[in-house]
Amino acid sequence: MPAFRYYRLMAFDELREDYNGNALRKEECASDPKEQFQRWFDQALQQKVEMANAMTLATVDAEGAPQVRIVLLKELDSHGFVFYTNYDSAKGKELQANKRVSLLFYWYAMHRQIRIEGVVSKVDGRTSDEYFATRPRESNIAAIASAQSEVLASREELLSQIAAVKERVGNAELIRPKTGVAIEWCLMRLSFGKDNPIVPMTALSIK
């Protein structure tokens, strides 16, 4: 195996971008953080930012170590930010043990990030059922077949699990796996930032 090549600072110099003229000003921000989120989210959608609903979810595991991964925002209502996951996944177990979480949206094309801190709770079964019903059948079969976060010996193992579920269910209506649930967010704090040298990313925090 070739030796690992280290990336020194110089190697990233050509990635540097000019953020001048892109400053975040407090007077331009809505006093209600939810409204501010909506403004920026709408702008991201209008500007067709790719996967604007992708967000990094940080949880804390049993040893106190932070764990992060991407999940997709599926609903945003008066209760908060809703995404769907599997209760038996690593994150599902972590969330049941410690409800405190952090979320990060990063929209590269706009040089913007939004950080959210909150606590999670489950949405009701009916909402989860409704969401399950909107998903493509293939995705739901895969969700029934796969044990999220479990290590698989090979891709073939997953494909054969999916094939077995397909054969078992035939054309019958799919039943949402008990573990296929949604988690709802109670908003604690939102902070907004653009990465630019004039207003540091952490300069503005709206509570």
Ligand SMILES: Cc1cc2nc3c(=O)[nH]c(=O)nc-3n(C[C@H](O)[C@H](O)[C@H](O)COP(=O)(O)O)c2cc1C
């Ligand atoms: C673009 C993208 C979107 C994803 N969306 C979700 C999601 O909405 N829900 C989810 O449970 N996992 C989603 N995943 C997979 C998670 O990032 C993660 O790999 C998986 O849920 C297992 O995480 P865990 O072991 O920390 O529980 C997504 C992955 C990617 C790359």
